[in-house]
Amino acid sequence: MHRLSTNAKSLPQNVTISESLRSPSRDQAVSPISLPEQLLLDNASSGSPSIDSALNSSSGQLSYDIPSEIGLLSWEQIDANFVNFQPGLAHDFLGDLGPQEETRPHEGVAPEVLLDNDDTDSTPQFVGTTGEFEPCLFGHYLRDVSGRLPFKKLTLQSVHLGRLPAHFMLTSQSLYSQSREEAGLATKIEANKSREELELLVPVDIGERLIRLYERFIAPQYPIFSTQSRPSPKSSPTYLLAAIYAIALPFMQFDDVLTLDLAYDPLPTSTLLQISLKALEFEIYGPTLPVVQAFILLLARPTPHHLISDSSFRCKLLGTLISAAHTLGLHMDPVEWSIPRWQATQRRRISFIIFKIDTWMASSLGRPPLLSEENWLVTSMSAKDGYGACIDEADWRDFIQHAQLVSTLRRVLSELQYVFIVSKSSS
Template identity: 45%
Template sequence: MAIFPIQKCQAELPTSRPRQPFPEVFSSQIPQQAEIGSHSEQHEVSPVGDSVHYDILMSIDDNGRNHSVATAPEAFHDFFDGAGVSLSGGFEDGTWPTGFSPGGFIYPSPRLAGTGYSEDGGLSQADCLPLIMQENGSSICPDTQGVMTPQLLGSSGDMDPLLMSRYQYDKSGAFYFKNLNIQSVSSGTDPTQFLLSKPSIFATSREENGCENVSALQLRQELQSLVPEGIGLRLINLFERIVAPDYPILPPGELNPGTSPPHLLASVYLLVEPFTKFDEKLCIDLAYDKPSNVALYGIINRALSHEIHAPKLCVVQTMLLLVIRPYPNPIVLDSGFKWSQLASLIACAHTLGLHLDPKSWRLPPWQIAQRRCLSYFIYSTDKWLALSLGRPPLLHYDNWLVTSPSQEDRPVSGLDPQAWTKIMKRAKLDSLLDRVLTQLYSPRAINTICTDYEKTIALTGPLLEDLFSSHRPVSAPSTDFRSSNQGSSHQGRPTRLERTLEMNYHYIHLSICRAILRPFLQPTVENLNEADYILAHEQARIRAETCISAAVEFIHGLRPDDLETVWPAWSATAFSSICFQILHMATSSVDRSEADKWVTCLHKVRRDMRLKADVLPCLHLGLLRIDSIFWKGIENVLHLEEHARQAFASGSSIGRPLGITGSAK
């Protein structure tokens, strides 16, 4: 075992790891520590997210009683875990430092009262808590260093990792300077180090950028005035019941209204607000007095503007939840802001080294799994948001190592094997989407194949084969658009993640078919009468018809209970894309018969979406956009051939059940 000094730490750690019982013998130490912490809080304003020690003391009353839990409270462990103090182990000679017991438990050391600060407001090197460190260095990692914030030292930066691998690190892999520490997490042929910095070194930059130096305690008080702790606990329960199975980026039990970062809690509250009707208490408590989304976002913005200078994992988790969150106005695609959110998320992720695979790093297994899960969901979100907004992805496969989770990552998610299997299935679709965006929709690919149907077919064939083999949609395709009005069986209908997985499947299928049709929709193409070209054109339209038929069946099968599902931001454009592809098929029809079929299909989908939009807000955008074309007058928006114009004119029973003739009212 080895001891080395570290800075005073108040980290925010996952609470999913096993907790040790809290011995009664140490309870007398708590009031003394509470008094010390309260005194220091009055003299130093802790930057947002840099400290949570005052939250730990909130569960201790004036008489020194602990009201949290019968066993060791989460905050008790988080405080000392964050300080880098091991919950087990001692000196190599078998002795124990002040405040440690051979039983593996710790209690506050009286030495903390005399802790000194350096001129920059941080702890001086000589007055630091000891850190018990296992010789393999596995009990310390960049994400649990309290106020010290990690930044990855990249291989092309000025501080060459190969040179830095020659530093005289201690047994924990750390090397100390005055305001900076170097933490080595991996050696060998590809050494990896993090630069750990004191918050004070960013003070000038934060001040210049107008960042408000607000304490997390103040933000927490504001948040609790908006969302009392009892309501917060129920909102967290909704998150873990509805959101976490789809996006397990937070270990179960980690969220707590009293200790979790206020900006993270606020993002959770924003995301689960639509689901409050599924809680028997919140459906009444929040029926007339919901927390202000503007105020919640205000807390997030004030925190992140400060934290983004030195982000931690909780910042990345907050940003990811905000990017996933549906648009606040379901009829407005706030694409510029959402894309900027994603860019900020990715920038912070790069800073923390989330683009790398930590499997070979000297980190605790739970921390490796947490980083890998977070990395995968960032990669997945980038692909889907890029598809939905028509932008090139910000992440490239070569520059992001964790593109799929593994079975070893499951324990930290808290999911059972069956639920994890669905996550793995989604990862396969994500991988396929990456290929679709790269091979069919990158600017270079479009320039190369947009007029070449042979190259397009050669590229899309394998993609379709992989799509069909990787996912079997529950909604069976039907070429008869009228038959779906008869209703369908609900047996085997997917729920929650399975439902959005099916949407993802149809969205990818539609994107591939759009690319197949692209060469045949160009204004001028040579050899129009060539037999191979004509046959390929017919097959392309048949493929598109099969794809759209399945998507139409999927929309028809949506039910009110699908509201209890996380429909991420890109869901709105998925449904809108289906509508516009049907419109494109109608306007590009080769004859009146085909045009009539597609016009009928379009009106059927509009009717289905109109009936379901009040239940599923993600349908509003597509419905509004396609309805606006008919409101303007189809002939006033599009250049139509005569047979297409006649088809739209004769099929003008907008929003009426199929089979009823007569003029629309």
């Protein structure tokens, strides 16, 4: 909607309003908003009263003493002119000029957005408050009914429902080809060869058994998947499958078939890790949720060396994981976003697990944590977060108790760091 021009001479004389813009009745409750200039020009008619005197006021804008025959635009008439105008943005544009939110006839909840969609070749990058784009201004952009605004090779996806703005920039993976080429990484065609290598190493039937072992022994401690996005040997990314197989191999003795098949010909764990790590180097430029899940499993895997420490490499993996998590907006709380409930709870679980890994690594390695409760919003779990977690109710209760232990450990680390700072300042 355009502001009325302050130059009255630039407007045609005797601008009129057509009969279709009149209110059906003077007694009808309408919204006293200013008439856009374009609507005035497009609906000019010689049979309507002139508002030339109103446009030629001393202030250069529309005067309030408009003849009552002209009428005002009602909210229903605005909806007729702006069919694709998102209802949630109307108040952002018009402020208090329109009717109150509870009286709008088209009020309702925005449609849910499938944010972490594995079927699309794009990565959702969270738009921060101090970045290149201004998320508060994005809230005033005209978007379609799904909350999207495509322009050039980027697409703005809004999931904003609460008080804080929440927008994602959907970026195609092809835009990172130049950066990957500069880093000397493999092309997408060469990266797809790792899929064939993994399937030759781990057939589909063995992969399904390893996934069941993962769901039985590891998922209760790391519920990073949901019932709507379970891992599959046929559809999951290569790097994620390799990480699942590597962390589930120590439990193959609990599967009768794997015990016989792999007893004399075990799977090379080092090869699985190489497949996952090489693919993750390629995918980290445009990280997705499976990338974060693969990094979590690589960090959760016990170290193979008992006499030496691989803390430097694990800290590198943790830093890369946190960087990818920030890109995907996992440092935010998605409870007020217009995404499905199972995606919101899955994101909350993954966010907390990253916070848990950072806490336990800081404690075991004697190093300060990389995350803090001031800039990581999901630091605890509740019973509601178990929705779609793919684990039993008893396992989820144990996970909540473990989450409480993480909170206690984090508080101890904060107090120890405070004591260290105080002792250093006093000395």
